[in-house]
Amino acid sequence: MNELRVNHDKLRAFGMDVLGQLEVPEKKAEICIEAYLFGSLRGLDTHGLFFLLPRMVREIRAGLISPAADVSIIKRHPSALLVDAQFGLGPVSAFQSMNEAIKLCRQTGMGGVSTFNCNHFGAASFYGSQAVKEDFVGMTFGNATPRVAPYGGREGVHGTNPMCFVIPAGKYPSLVVDIATSASSAGKISEIQKKGGTIPEGWALDPEGRPTTDPQKALEGILLPMAGHKGYGLALVVDALTGALAGSYVGKKVPPLNDLTTPYGCSSFMLAMDPECFAGIGTFKAKIDQLIEDCITCPPMEGFRRVFYPGEMESEEEAQRKEKGIPVSEGVVRGFLKGLKDHGLKVRDTDLL
């Protein structure tokens, strides 16, 4: 199958047109498309537009998402806010929640916003990056459908529960740590399956609860936490900071992501911190630069060409994809277009092919 390169401006216009046809308010559509393009440009393809826009269309058509909803503030303290996302668009409630965290942070040095009744928000680092634009540290946590076994267990108890930290540097693009607390994700395993490969040990159990390297059995079975008991612990911390703090679903109670009969209802926690309120933003950035230099000048171990700092490859990818287009197979684009047409949307193959 041909590999295409799709220009990101073209893809943005395409996405805006699709959400326009679904009567998503323009400002909100912009947030969604920017969040999805952020994933597509930075090589986070399972959190990119081709992967997530069809899901959003499906959920809007099924009436599970309220495209015009804003977050509603339930409880307010100087550095803490509880908000209801009211089943609005995932990226919109995440964006608005981080905005509220930033506002609190400007007043007190720290702001934490707990949000429930959410939909899937795409790449967590998009929201952390909002905080970095203010010279703040941004953190994002999200819980998810239980597809990961606890350490030593064989059934799904918690989600892939991502934790994300975006940290401003001086001379370098931000340090970005955006990870699932599971060893892998269903999206990544599907990609390997499509290519006919096997998965590493420690990623998943088959439906009988036995370790497997077969991606098909893994997808029917259950994911495992990263780093054994450590990833398991961190996944529970994410559930605590999101669903528990918000008084909403945690663990096995988080609804299924792919069920079109009920709204999703995951939770998120956004945290913004102002380095200026500690030793100062100038000092902070200089220290982060030194840390980055310590990493990228470290001699590589055998089998590695060099050491990258977290976020470096994604930021190089972004520059390259902005210039050369987003790589995607023709088959994916054709399937994407067909899916949208099946939902009654007016899109032309020539828009992207």
Next chain:
Amino acid sequence: MNELRVNHDKLRAFGMDVLGQLEVPEKKAEICIEAYLFGSLRGLDTHGLFFLLPRMVREIRAGLISPAADVSIIKRHPSALLVDAQFGLGPVSAFQSMNEAIKLCRQTGMGGVSTFNCNHFGAASFYGSQAVKEDFVGMTFGNATPRVAPYGGREGVHGTNPMCFVIPAGKYPSLVVDIATSASSAGKISEIQKKGGTIPEGWALDPEGRPTTDPQKALEGILLPMAGHKGYGLALVVDALTGALAGSYVGKKVPPLNDLTTPYGCSSFMLAMDPECFAGIGTFKAKIDQLIEDCITCPPMEGFRRVFYPGEMESEEEAQRKEKGIPVSEGVVRGFLKGLKDHGLKVRDTDLL
């Protein structure tokens, strides 16, 4: 060698006597001994009294620790505080820093305290537990001497950089996640070496930068991050939240822990959050209870008896050790006593043997 059981009250009195001889103020000595006993009782032996008290004695004798120092507040914002530990006793500055975080949290819902010029504070979860006594969530981060290679690298760039989260539950003892971001620690590898075992792959590189399962070569070489690039990323986050936020040492610049010619000077970050400012502490605890129950009722995978929740084994160990004493080999106790005598302290073998 005989295995002894040392009563914790006896050990507390012994430790207080030792620190008294070193003219550590009584209140400060109490904090140190409680922090170390917390490690000894909960099975965190590399952060227990037998392991850490000799280090503290050595450092006080070398003039690297100022036993009477309190933390000094450098900068204050409603939810953010920068403090100088002034090379006081590690557990004392950590305890005082968490106390300050708790005070901020009472006012605003969140409190973050960044502390520099610190010494080793022992088990991070001791300080998170302080916050839980107030029904807050407590988090502790600490940076450390660079003994861990970045992902793909072969030299030490960051420390074992622990992250710790202590989360109040309702019916159950707290959920405690207290982990190094490295795959293992020098302490754990030493223990395995003493028993004549080998270490798992992925823990360390030998001095030539090659993967090793030989504990001796690992101790001469370099540790590896947990979960590859994920643990590497989290370790840098810890350096950012501690040394960078405090305007102090990060990465390769963090001084060597075991060098008795210079003070240590690591940094910490303490964060307290009040669930009452979000959906409420009652709801929060009920959700954590549900999460714990989801875990402990999960059917085990092959090779496991049952699933434990994070902190459960430590809290069972604590109850058992309080009743039956702290297990320790006679050789360790004799070495411990001899070390103290070598520093001119008046201790008798019959105090513990």
